[in-house]
Structures are given as C-alpha cells and as structure tokens.
Amino acid sequence: MTDQPEEIRVLTAADLPALERMEIELFGAAAWSPESLASEIVGPGRWYVGAVVGGELVGYAGLWFDGFDAQVMTIGTDERFQGRGLGRRMLDNLLDHARTVGAAVVLLEVRVDNDPAIQLYESVGFERLGMRRAYYQPGNIDAWTMRLDLRGREEPA
Known part of the structure; x- marks a missing residue:
C-alpha cells in the first residue's frame, strides 16, 4: 500500500457512493443520510476534500466558513489507511482554506x-x-x- 499514489482533492458528486460507505463505517447510526451528504459537500461556505490512495477515496474532511469563523465539520479516514498522515494532510488543507477565505478562528x-x-x-x-x-x-x-486562532499566526512550515 505504501507505493500507491496519494492525493488530497476537492470532493465532487462522483465521490458520493464512497463517501456514503465511509460515513456509515466511521459513524454507524450517526452517519449522515445520502441526501444530507450530497447537499453538505456543495453547501454555501462549505469546503470538503478527500484523501485518495491508488485512485480510491479513503478519507474526507470538511470545513464550514460563516464569514468570520470556520468550523471543522468532520475528518475521517478509512481504518485501512489510518496512521499514514492522511488526516493531518486533510486538516492542513482545511486550515489553508480557512486562511485563504480570511477566517479569524477555527473551531471544532x-x-x-x-x-x-x-x-x-x-x-x-x-x-x-x-x-x-x-x-x-x-x-x-x-x-x-x-x-x-488564525489571527497573527503564520502558516506552519
């Protein structure tokens, strides 16, 4: 598994079947419905990314920005791929996006x-x-x- 290409990219509607599967595996009875997932990943102020390994979506993360503060909505990685740093890479992507849109604070x-x-x-x-x-x-x-607090903080090296 370690030689498979990895990427973090923005989620699209084509990712919904894999996203639904992971949501159920990770959150069980608390999993969002397919309809909720579909509207959430494209909702106003939302930024959802996925971790892809060898062409398979194996993780996802989301951020909501209300014009001042951002909130991490979720970060989840398929159990088979945990411990590889994908969660950190997705979190870094969310924080980069929060800085780009001018969020002062990120909550979770x-x-x-x-x-x-x-x-x-x-x-x-x-x-x-x-x-x-x-x-x-x-x-x-x-x-x-x-x-x-993102105010006055520089991006991590």
Missing part, C-alpha cells in the same frame, strides 16, 4: 475518547475550550470544544 468538537484526533488537533495548535456534555454522537459521549 471532538469526542473526549478520541485520543488520536485530540493529539492531531493539539499538534497544530488547537486549544481545548471546554467540554460539551452528551455530544450528539451515539451513546451521549462528551466532546471537547477546541479552538485555533
């Missing part, structure tokens, strides 16, 4: 038991703001709310 919520994601976000400078109780995911697991 992440389950308190998702240590790899928490480490990823903290590694690029996100700070924990507080805990959201009974997060919307199945099981009412709590989530950290996190924030990255």
Whole structure:
C-alpha cells in the first residue's frame, strides 16, 4: 500500500457512493443520510476534500466558513489507511482554506475518547475550550470544544 499514489482533492458528486460507505463505517447510526451528504459537500461556505490512495477515496474532511469563523465539520479516514498522515494532510488543507477565505478562528468538537484526533488537533495548535456534555454522537459521549486562532499566526512550515 505504501507505493500507491496519494492525493488530497476537492470532493465532487462522483465521490458520493464512497463517501456514503465511509460515513456509515466511521459513524454507524450517526452517519449522515445520502441526501444530507450530497447537499453538505456543495453547501454555501462549505469546503470538503478527500484523501485518495491508488485512485480510491479513503478519507474526507470538511470545513464550514460563516464569514468570520470556520468550523471543522468532520475528518475521517478509512481504518485501512489510518496512521499514514492522511488526516493531518486533510486538516492542513482545511486550515489553508480557512486562511485563504480570511477566517479569524477555527473551531471544532471532538469526542473526549478520541485520543488520536485530540493529539492531531493539539499538534497544530488547537486549544481545548471546554467540554460539551452528551455530544450528539451515539451513546451521549462528551466532546471537547477546541479552538485555533488564525489571527497573527503564520502558516506552519
């Protein structure tokens, strides 16, 4: 698998079948419906990218920009491809886009038991703001709310 070409690119309607499959695998009962996914990836202020390995969509990430702040909507990578840095590359793409559109701050919520994601976000400078109780995911697991201030921050090397 390591010699397969990898790319991060903007999602299109042609990616919906693979996106639906991954959404169900990653989020189970909390997965977005196909209709919601279709409207979300092209919605106003939305920026969705995918990780492609060997021609297969194996990860996706999304950002929403409201004119001032941006919010990471999701980052997910197929289990077969986790640990290869694809999540970081997609996050970097989202943050680059947030800077391009002039976002002052990037916000997100992440389950308190998702240590790899928490480490990823903290590694690029996100700070924990507080805990959201009974997060919307199945099981009412709590989530950290996190924030990255882009004002005055230079792009990472």
